[in-house]
Amino acid sequence: MKKALVCGAGGFIASHLVTRLKREGYWVRGVDLKRPEFSATAADDFRLLDLREPGGCDSAIALEQGRFDEVYQLAADMGGMGFIHSAECEILRNNALINVNMIHAAARAGVPRYFFSSSVCIYRDMEPGEPELTEAEAYPARPDNEYGWEKLYAERVALAFGRKYGFEVRIARFQNCYGPEGTWTGGREKAPAAICRKVAEAMDGGTIDVWGDGRAIRSYTYVDDMVDGIYALTQSSLRGPANIGSPEYVSVAQLVKTVAQVAGKTIGVKYVEGPVGVQSRNFSNERIYSTGWKSRYSLRDGIARTYPWVDQQVHARRAGPGVGAGVSAAAGGGGLTP
Numbered sequence: 001m002k003k004a005l006v007c008g009a010g011g012f013i014a015s016h017l018v019t020r021l022k023r024e025g026y027w028v029r030g031v032d033l034k035r036p037e038f039s040a041t042a043a044d045d046f047r048l049l050d051l052r053e054p055g056g057c058d059s060a061i062a063l064e065q066g067r068f069d070e071v072y073q074l075a076a077d078m079g080g081m082g083f084i085h086s087a088e089c090e091i092l093r094n095n096a097l098i099n100v101n102m103i104h105a106a107a108r109a110g111v112p113r114y115f116f117s118s119s120v121c122i123y124r125d126m127e128p129g130e131p132e133l134t135e136a137e138a139y140p141a142r143p144d145n146e147y148g149w150e151k152l153y154a155e156r157v158a159l160a161f162g163r164k165y166g167f168e169v170r171i172a173r174f175q176n177c178y179g180p181e182g183t184w185t186g187g188r189e190k191a192p193a194a195i196c197r198k199v200a201e202a203m204d205g206g207t208i209d210v211w212g213d214g215r216a217i218r219s220y221t222y223v224d225d226m227v228d229g230i231y232a233l234t235q236s237s238l239r240g241p242a243n244i245g246s247p248e249y250v251s252v253a254q255l256v257k258t259v260a261q262v263a264g265k266t267i268g269v270k271y272v273e274g275p276v277g278v279q280s281r282n283f284s285n286e287r288i289y290s291t292g293w294k295s296r297y298s299l300r301d302g303i304a305r306t307y308p309w310v311d312q313q314v315h316a317r318r319a320g321p322g323v324g325a326g327v328s329a330a331a332g333g334g335g336l337t338p
């Protein structure tokens, strides 16, 4: 039985990844600062550890017998654009410590295969309609924010350790990922979850606030597709970073329209000032396609699976003790990453 360590397994994508690895027949240990918020972990073993600490990374990777076959490093201090712009120092410090200490521990433990979750935030801003960027075109580097600079640095750290210690490194640059059991409120949520929440909170015929002017272009990848891509990439022979994302690029205005259609509501939009990030995205998926992976969910299909879950959270919160019914549809969030 293969053994996998999943770092960040209390979080959104990694908790789905744990479930996927269990389906593949792995023995899985999950580690995080916190347990998954919305359902029980599928991991065989779950440890609460701080991976900024070298000792935390050593405990994560220690097994009584043998060693892990694969490490999936998805732990990070992260959130939507609002968080990325307001917590630059925390992001740079916490994520650099996690990434340097974790790969060092993996190298010392002799782990043969290491996956690192990077982001398309490592790329520069693009003009709408610009041709696709390939992975190599990340250089000369000009990420739009410090989160992206740290990811780029961590990619280089992972590749250097792989070269020196002779283990396989796989790096995915994720597009914006969404789905059930992702952060949906509190300031760290990303655009799809924030828009789902605002639409769920709004009355039919109501208006929601959205950051920016609605024209920023992104692709949004449903979490099941992302997890399939992580698994396909890790098992593949693809060295060097690979973009993983849906090829369906939409404006923020189109995202809002899709959510409103799925909710069956007529929703007006008031565009307000807020951190939007880059204007446009367009990336080649040829490398990840060479593994046989392709996204299976359109934005509409993914939102149809995500909106009911967010709507349920909104209603549960309203019904909860001490929570009034007057949750503002305009409150917080709306952050766009990557």
Ligand code: NAD
Binding pocket: 007, 008, 009, 010, 011, 012, 013, 014, 031, 032, 033, 034, 049, 050, 051, 052, 073, 074, 075, 076, 077, 078, 079, 094, 098, 117, 118, 119, 120, 173, 174, 175, 176, 177, 178, 183, 190, 337, 338
């Ligand atoms: P998430 O915030 O839900 O999960 C990250 C997890 O890391 C959290 O559970 C958090 O508690 C944990 N963590 C943070 N600091 C830690 C520490 N010191 N020790 C142990 N655990 C710690 O985020 P996610 O959306 O699931 O993202 C997973 C990975 O994918 C991250 O590396 C993120 O940067 C990357 N990524 C995500 C997206 C996206 O759209 N969600 C896009 C690009 C890249």
